[in-house]
Amino acid sequence: MISELKISRHDIEIIQAELEANKPYEACGVLIGIIDGNAALVEKALPVTNSKRTRRSFELDPKEHYDAWNEAERSGKEIVGIYHTHPVSSAVPSLWDRETMENAPSVWLIAGADGMRAYMWENGVKAVKITEY
Ligand SMILES: [Zn+2]
Known part of the structure; x- marks a missing residue:
């Protein structure tokens, strides 16, 4: 069970820039890094094309997702999480998000209009603490 997500200011800025650049559509991507105990340590936030490109949901482009997975694997890392944006709503999982999670x-x-929050599914949606490093 992951209870903490450690992410650099630089990666937070990348995600925030993606949110702005793709408005009013949702942007998405993967978080590459390592799992250390109950913490996910993000070493790189990598934007991936939202192949759905809607205001309410997203889908990681399968080819780019696969390439990202391969890149992570090659360097001994893994995809520790995924991110997406809610440009016009709060950072709370939508019904669609919950079902997909x-x-x-x-x-x-x-990354919502009101800031960033992290979650994980563990018999329901659980909050994950975000720590900036
Ligand atoms: Zn969502």
Whole structure:
């Protein structure tokens, strides 16, 4: 069970810039790093094309997602989480997010109009603490 997500100011800024650049659509990407005990340490936030490009949901472009997974694997890292943006709503999982989270057991970082929050599915949506490093 992951209870903490450690992420650099630089990566937070990348995600924030993606939120602005893709407004009013949702942006998404993967968080590459390592799992250390109950913490996910993000070493790189990598934007991935939202192949759905809607205001209410997202889908990581499968080819880019696969390439990111490969890149992480090659350097001995893993995809510790995914992020997406809610440009016009708060950083709270939507019904669609909740249903999708249940089948994607990693940390979900949501950058909303009111800031960033992280979650993980563990018999329901659990909050994950974000620590900046
Ligand atoms: Zn969402």
